[in-house]
Each structure stands twice: as C-alpha cells, then as structure tokens.
Amino acid sequence: MTEAAPSLATLTDEDLQALLKRAIRYTVLLGLTASVVLTIASGWRNGAMLMTGAVISTASIMEWQRLVKLINDRIRKQKSSQSAFLVITFFLLRLCFFGAAIYGSLKCFRGSGIALVCGLSLAVVTLTWEALRLLRE
Numbered sequence: 001m002t003e004a005a006p007s008l009a010t011l012t013d014e015d016l017q018a019l020l021k022r023a024i025r026y027t028v029l030l031g032l033t034a035s036v037v038l039t040i041a042s043g044w045r046n047g048a049m050l051m052t053g054a055v056i057s058t059a060s061i062m063e064w065q066r067l068v069k070l071i072n073d074r075i076r077k078q079k080s081s082q083s084a085f086l087v088i089t090f091f092l093l094r095l096c097f098f099g100a101a102i103y104g105s106l107k108c109f110r111g112s113g114i115a116l117v118c119g120l121s122l123a124v125v126t127l128t129w130e131a132l133r134l135l136r137e
Contacts, residue, residue, distance in 0.1 A: 013072050017065065017069070020064070021065075023127050023129075023130050024061050024062060024126075027054065027061060027123055027126045028054070028058055031050070031122055032054070035051040035119075038050050038115060045109045048111060049111035049119065050118055053115070053119015054122050056101060056102070057119060057122040058122075059098070061127070066087055066091075067091065070084060102116065102120075
C-alpha cells in the first residue's frame with residue numbers, strides 16, 4: 001500500500017486502471033467489514049442489506065472500468081478487445097439486474113433502507129478517496 005500515486009497531469013491508462021482496482025479492493029474490504037459489524041450490532045437483515053449495496057457498488061466500479069477502457073481505446077483509435085455494442089448492452093442489462101437486486105433485497109431481507117444506501121455509497125466513497133489521493137500529489 002506504499003505505491004506512489006501519479007500526479008493528475010501524468011495519469012496514464014494503466015494508472016487509471018490501477019486506481020480503479022484499488023477502489024474495487026477498498027470497496028470490498030469496507031463492505032465486508034461494515035456488513036459484519038452491522039450484522040453483529042443490528043442483526044442479519046441489516047448486514048445483508050449493506051452487503052447487497054456493497055456488491056452492487058463493487059460491480060458498478062468494474063463496469064465503469066470496462067467503459068473507461070472502451071472509451072480510451074476508441075479515443076486512441078485502437079482495436080478494442082470488446083465491441084462497443086456488447087459493452088453497452090451488458091452495461092444496460094446490469095443496470096436492470098442491479099435494480100432487481102435492490103428491489104429483491106428490500107422485499108426479501110426487510111432490513112433498513114439506510115443500510116442499503118450506505119452499501120451503495122461505498123463506491124462513491126472509495127473513488128472519492130482515490131481521487132483525493134491523486135490530487136494531493
């Protein structure tokens with residue numbers, strides 16, 4: 001965890017991919033830790049709600065990582081490993097799946113909606129943390 005963050009002016013595609021991988025790792029760690037703590041403190045229903053939000057947050061960062069790679073390949077006019085149609089189609093399908101997961105967790109777990117929102121906001125928190133780290137350099 002002592003890897004040096006590049007400055008904003010010298011950010012490369014590899015640095016951006018590394019930043020997103022760190023954000024994924026931190027989101028998973030925060031989600032697991034907070035879910036376990038919430039399960040112990042408040043019951044399994046709220047822990048499951050937070051974990052649902054954390055899983056969706058992690059998957060969202062992964063999806064944005066694919067979109068960033070596709071856009072960067074298009075800007076550089078390089079041959080992308082995936083077609084734009086497939087990436088966008090799967091992006092939209094995952095949005096529908098995430099909506100169904102949110103609805104299902106609210107109906108099945110019957111836990112706190114606040115726990116779900118906290119889990120969903122983990123992606124924003126970790127990406128903000130990484131962006132502040134980048135700007136600090």
